[in-house]
Amino acid sequence: MSDNDFINRVMDGLKEKGYLMIPDDFIDQLITTLHANVTTINTMTQLAEIEVKMLGSLLPTGSRQVESLKELSTRIAEIAFNVEDVRNDQR
Numbered sequence: 001m002s003d004n005d006f007i008n009r010v011m012d013g014l015k016e017k018g019y020l021m022i023p024d025d026f027i028d029q030l031i032t033t034l035h036a037n038v039t040t041i042n043t044m045t046q047l048a049e050i051e052v053k054m055l056g057s058l059l060p061t062g063s064r065q066v067e068s069l070k071e072l073s074t075r076i077a078e079i080a081f082n083v084e085d086v087r088n089d090q091r
Contacts, residue, residue, distance in 0.1 A: 015089070027087040034080035038073050045069040
């Protein structure tokens with residue numbers, strides 16, 4: 001059995017026994033914060049895209065910045081959805 005399988009079994013066992021619970025208020029606040037971060041990062045991405053269009057070749061790292069922000073936004077959104085799944089599993 002791999003380490004991940006073992007950890008997942010232990011976590012599932014703790015959750016089934018009711019030992020692994022996160023307060024709903026905390027989860028709700030975390031989800032709200034994560035979604036707000038995604039919104040902010042998406043706005044920053046739009047601004048960076050405009051900056052790249054305006055400055056063009058004067059900003060050699062601009063397109064990498066845009067791609068990095070898009071990836072960050074996607075990852076945070078994935079985390080938010082995973083947290084929502086945890087909340088739904090607890091209920």
